[in-house]
Amino acid sequence: MSEAASLQSVEAGLEALLEGVPVLPTETLPCERAARRVLPADVTARLDVPPFDNSAMDGYALRHTDAGRVLPVSQRITAGASAEPLAPGSCARIFTGGAMPRGADCVVRQENAEVTADGIRVPDDIPVHDNVRHRGSDVRSGTPLLSAGMRLDAAALGHLAGQGITEVEVRRRPRVALLSTGDEIVEPGQPLKAGQIYNSNRPMLIELLETFGAEVTHLATVPDEAEGTRKVLSEAARDADVVITTGGVSVGEEDHVKAALESLGRLDLWKLAMRPGKPLALGRLPDDNGGETRFVGLPGNPVSSFVAAWLFLRPLIGALLDCPELGQLPRLTARADFTARTGPRRHYMRVTLAFSAEGIVAQAFPDQNSGVLSSCVGADALAIIEPDSSISAGDSVDCLWLRGA
Numbered sequence: 001m002s003e004a005a006s007l008q009s010v011e012a013g014l015e016a017l018l019e020g021v022p023v024l025p026t027e028t029l030p031c032e033r034a035a036r037r038v039l040p041a042d043v044t045a046r047l048d049v050p051p052f053d054n055s056a057m058d059g060y061a062l063r064h065t066d067a068g069r070v071l072p073v074s075q076r077i078t079a080g081a082s083a084e085p086l087a088p089g090s091c092a093r094i095f096t097g098g099a100m101p102r103g104a105d106c107v108v109r110q111e112n113a114e115v116t117a118d119g120i121r122v123p124d125d126i127p128v129h130d131n132v133r134h135r136g137s138d139v140r141s142g143t144p145l146l147s148a149g150m151r152l153d154a155a156a157l158g159h160l161a162g163q164g165i166t167e168v169e170v171r172r173r174p175r176v177a178l179l180s181t182g183d184e185i186v187e188p189g190q191p192l193k194a195g196q197i198y199n200s201n202r203p204m205l206i207e208l209l210e211t212f213g214a215e216v217t218h219l220a221t222v223p224d225e226a227e228g229t230r231k232v233l234s235e236a237a238r239d240a241d242v243v244i245t246t247g248g249v250s251v252g253e254e255d256h257v258k259a260a261l262e263s264l265g266r267l268d269l270w271k272l273a274m275r276p277g278k279p280l281a282l283g284r285l286p287d288d289n290g291g292e293t294r295f296v297g298l299p300g301n302p303v304s305s306f307v308a309a310w311l312f313l314r315p316l317i318g319a320l321l322d323c324p325e326l327g328q329l330p331r332l333t334a335r336a337d338f339t340a341r342t343g344p345r346r347h348y349m350r351v352t353l354a355f356s357a358e359g360i361v362a363q364a365f366p367d368q369n370s371g372v373l374s375s376c377v378g379a380d381a382l383a384i385i386e387p388d389s390s391i392s393a394g395d396s397v398d399c400l401w402l403r404g405a
């Protein structure tokens, strides 16, 4: 069989990986620790926001029917203070956020009011409700505030605080075991002997996994040897939701990961029609509770690991968290500023994007080999070049956006 015929599509790989993934249980956290966590259920507003009619400007509150007159100032309302009803034929000095006095229905900003010896001269024509922020105009009590499946970002956390909410129910983070294979791999801080290289994949993947919403609970190094590989894999699978290895999934006799997976659990898929990342291995390992832990064997080349993490680990974490936005990377179309030709594999080229009035231009890092991590540093997107095709400068190219994710 030709190599091309033995390769599975990226879509088939994703389907196999996501099939039957269980959604994780929930936990309750203080809001200040809930950033980037996923909501398991809709949150309903329990308060009106703002909770009372208030002024959007520093100025004077009045009845709009008093427009064009000179009005005495009958009270002064600072933010946080309560207001008296507005005396007829008067105005109230008011500050941004100050409570509107009963009877007033508009605010004139101070730049548009003239202070005279007899009072405040207000313009002739003031629309009713001008510069008033009405109770419930942002959020109405009893209406949906935040939706199930969303990740708590800065604005969402602000919205919860606006309701006086201090604790929130969120999905537990997926627990990931991250295992590095390769006798040549050394951790930074250790001396580097001939033939050795530092472990780039570990910190890179920890950061990506945390960005996607997971926590790395188990780190280990796997020896390039069959029995040791089995032992580390089975231990890691015990209480992790996902076991990830890097390296050791290719065809050499020093690549033991696939065999260990097959003997302990199940290999669902191996070798995908993608570049980089071809020897990706997907499967399952038994866990401690009679269930299954998902297994993703990433290729050792750091670029392959990087690309496969965006394409496979992100949706897997999204499925565990029941978070649809993690399922797919945002797509955009750019104008290619490069030429490329592909073979039997779909190429995910690392590109930077320049946004201008004329549109988006994708520029490819000149060396797209999978050992060249420089191609990922500063990359904004993965430009998709389908198998057996070519692209010329000026052509439109579909890109998966990494920054909007």
Ligand SMILES: Nc1nc2c(c(=O)[nH]1)N[C@H]1C(S)=C(S)[C@@H](COP(=O)(O)OP(=O)(O)OC[C@H]3O[C@@H](n4cnc5c(N)ncnc54)[C@H](O)[C@@H]3O)O[C@H]1N2
Pocket (backbone or CB within 6 Å): 180, 181, 182, 184, 185, 197, 198, 199, 200, 201, 202, 246, 247, 248, 249, 250, 251, 252, 255, 276, 277, 278, 279, 298, 299, 300, 301, 302, 304, 370
């Ligand atoms: N005869 C063949 N050889 C290879 C094939 C093939 O089809 N036939 N496929 C190539 C492709 S494509 C890839 S991708 C790699 C992936 O191989 P492995 O997943 O088995 O990875 P290793 O051999 O263990 O390592 C590959 C490369 O990456 C370096 N590496 C590994 N781990 C790390 C790390 N944590 N940090 C930094 N660098 C790492 C490792 O030293 C190797 O240079 O196989 C090709 N070979």
Ligand code: MOO
Pocket (backbone or CB within 6 Å): 274, 275, 276, 277, 278, 279, 299, 301, 303, 304, 370, 371
């Ligand atoms: O699949 Mo490999 O990452 O092309 O080098």
